[in-house]
Amino acid sequence: MEENYHKEHLACHNCDKQLVACRYIVKEEHPYCIPCYQQLFAHNCDECGKPIGPDFKDLSYKDRHWHEFCFKCCGCQKSLVDQPFASKNDKIYCSDCHDNNFAARCDGCGEPFRGGMKKFEYKGKQWHDWCFVCSECNQPIGNKSFIPRDERVICVPCYESKYAQRCSKCGDVINKGGISYKNTPWHRECFTCTNCNKQLAGEKFTSKEEHPYCGDCYGELFAKRCCRCTKPITGIGGTKFISFEERHWHSDCFNCYKCDASMVGRGFLMNGEDIVCPECGRS
Known part of the structure; x- marks a missing residue:
């Protein structure tokens, strides 16, 4: 404001009230008496509805304004001046009241998740860091691996100790x-x-x-041996064999000793330790 006002010219820019020896406020280089300033420029308190005059601190949040003494939690009425707070449905709350009324809750202990708390989520449920524990040893799982079993979570050491299959040879998991x-x-x-x-x-x-x-x-070690080739008859892979009087042959080895004709499914004669077809036996 220009400082060249004569005393008789120092008047409220809105109502022309003389401001000599009176309190006034300068706004955009114009003087205003206190009542006019409050009427024209002061914000109304969101809590009590009264103007926030020059004698009071104006606290604002998202185009809303409060007297310093009106800026309180709508739940517990605690002053929120210089305190963390949150807004819900156009109302302001201290951190505790907001969390107790609106924050998600732990599926383990039922308490709310407060600001800054780590949250673990699994299959649509959520836990505090210290509530997400192994159902066997009750130790926090944290960022370690776990294994689900019957709607429970089990840490790897407990699962391996109690439930994992172990090799019948070495005994390891x-x-x-x-x-x-x-x-x-x-x-x-x-x-x-x-x-x-x-x-x-x-x-x-x-x-x-x-x-x-x-x-x-x-x-x-265990198989019978073919009387002709002396190799084992294992039966592995569907190998066929023929037995006669506690003697055994591979199907492919069951041939006439003289003419090598297959005797499988045919009559044969014994010639000492050998088998022969009827034709060779008569010759």
Whole structure:
């Protein structure tokens, strides 16, 4: 405001009231008496509805205004001056009242999630950091891996200790890639021939007294032997064989000793340890 007013010219810009020896406020370089200033420029308090005059601090939030003494939580009436607060449905709340009335709640303890709290979510439920715990040991899971079981969450050490399948050979937990044979679990690399330790996963094998053997070892250790070629008759892979008087032949080896004709499904004669067709037997 220009400072060249004569005393008799210092008057309210709105009502012309003389301002000599009176309090006044300058707005956009014009003097106003207190009543006119409040009427024209002061904000009305959102709480009490009265003007917020020059003698009061004007607190504002989103185009709303309050006297300092009216800026209170609508729940507990605690002053919010210099305090954190939140707005809901055009009302202001202290942090505690807002969280208690409107914040999401933990599915573990039922208490609200307050500002800054870490939240864990799983299958539409949510927990505080300290409430998201293993159902076996009750230790917080945090960012560690867990395994769901029957609507519960279990940390990996507890799951492995109580529920995980273990290899029948080495006893360690089978995390992936295991196989089952006769309802017994194995690591793929542990499912080996009992005799030579050859890996049997994806290979043809058989068993003896519940122990697995590769075809070669089973044949060498347990199989009957062909009377002609002396090789084992394992039966693995659908190999056919013929038995007669406690003697055994591969189907492909059951031939006439003299003419080599197959005797499978035909009559034959014994010539000592050998078999012969009827024609060769008569010659």
